[in-house]
Amino acid sequence: MPTLTRIFNFSAGPAMLPLPVLEQAQRDLVSLPGVGMSVMEISHRSKTFENLLDTAIADIRALAGVPSHYRILMLQGGATLQFSMVPMNLLAPGTTADYVDTGSWADKAIKEARKVGAVNVVGSTKADGYTRIPAAQELTLTPGAAYVHITSNNTIEGTEWKAPPEVGPAPLVVDASSDIFSGPIDVGRFGLIYAGAQKNLGPSGVTLVIIREDLVGRAPASVPIMLDYKIHADNNSLYNTPNTFGVYILGLTMTWLRSQGGLEGIARINQRKAGTLYAEIDRTGFYRGTARKDSRSLMNVTFRLRDEPLEALFEKEATAAGLDGLKGHRSVGGMRASIYNAFPEEGVDALVQFMREFERRRG
Ligand SMILES: *Cc1c(COP(=O)(O)O)cnc(C)c1O
Secondary structure (H helix, E strand, C coil): CCCCCCCEECCCCCCCCCHHHHHHHHHCCCCCCCCCCCHHHCCCCCHHHHHHHHHHHHHHHHHHCCCCCEEEEEECCHHHHHHHHHHHHHCCCCCEEEEEECCHHHHHHHHHHHHHCEEEEEEECHHHCCCCCCCHHHCCCCCCCCEEEEECEECCCCEECCCCCCCCCCCEEEECCCCCCCCCCCHHHCCEEEEECCCCCCCCCCEEEEEEHHHCCCCCCCCCHHHCHHHHHHCCCCCCCCCHHHHHHHHHHHHHHHHCCHHHHHHHHHHHHHHHHHHHHHHHCCEEECCCHHHECCCEEEEEECCHHHHHHHHHHHHHCCEECCECCCCCCCEEEECCCCCCHHHHHHHHHHHHHHHHHHC
16 A cells, blocks of 8 residues: 555554554455444444454453453543542442552542542652652552552653552552553452553543452442443443444454464563663663653653753654654653554664664754
């Protein structure tokens, strides 16, 4: 397809999808083989769609080793709606939810939970500009907490938990929007995992929720039906019309992920990609990583130029060279290279090449 040149897209989300996924969607867009209709035109209650949904869920279960006492849901409203749904379902009156404040998304989750009930911020790295993940001994957990909420990867600040914290008997809830399935995950450590799909799973408009069965059915009767996990669990995420096209693309992306060697395979690739980029950032001091080394994200690589006024030029020339979306989030500035699962290794090599060339000319 010579006229459809694709550039390297470092966008933080929605982000790059695997090319084979886009190509298959394009081939099957007008008519699904054997169906004669587009996936967007068929009933969500048809056998065809139920098969697509069930296959996607089965692939997720196999890829991540999701135990049978967990339910896998495909919801709408993004990760942001989960900021509300989690406390509306799990934060019963008279109980307290613990939140770890590691970045702007964690802060937003905290603000929504406070509208629902009692929240205890049990650790925060805000005073350090969110440049690191707190150590286990910095967390002062509430005995008997309804749950403990963490953000596994801080998309804006470029930090990532290397392992989930030990939180005792309280269910651990994780916003994994920006690093879900970037490597193996021990689902049994969590009570609830949620992620907007548009970073590592597929297009926007689908939210993956993996919830332990004993946490389903706890919402008080006053909770609107669409915000109750039980209605979605009882109806296999088909209580109302789901984002059928989004689920279809997510399913294709899971098939692609299997072809990469599953979560172990993709972890090796992600280590290599991030390793190459951080090595270049650390090479001379012309560039500088903004996250503390032990907290660096494999998904969102944040960095600055030693000479900060050069950053605008860096970004402009990078864009002209086909390296798009490198401008850091407006709240932190600098650069951010988002290199999720689907971001190709050649794109990282191209960025490193560009960084060296830029340093040679401007250093
Ligand atoms: C992108 C992101 C969100 C917001 O996701 P939406 O699907 O747009 O609501 C929340 N948390 C994290 C960690 C994110 O990266």
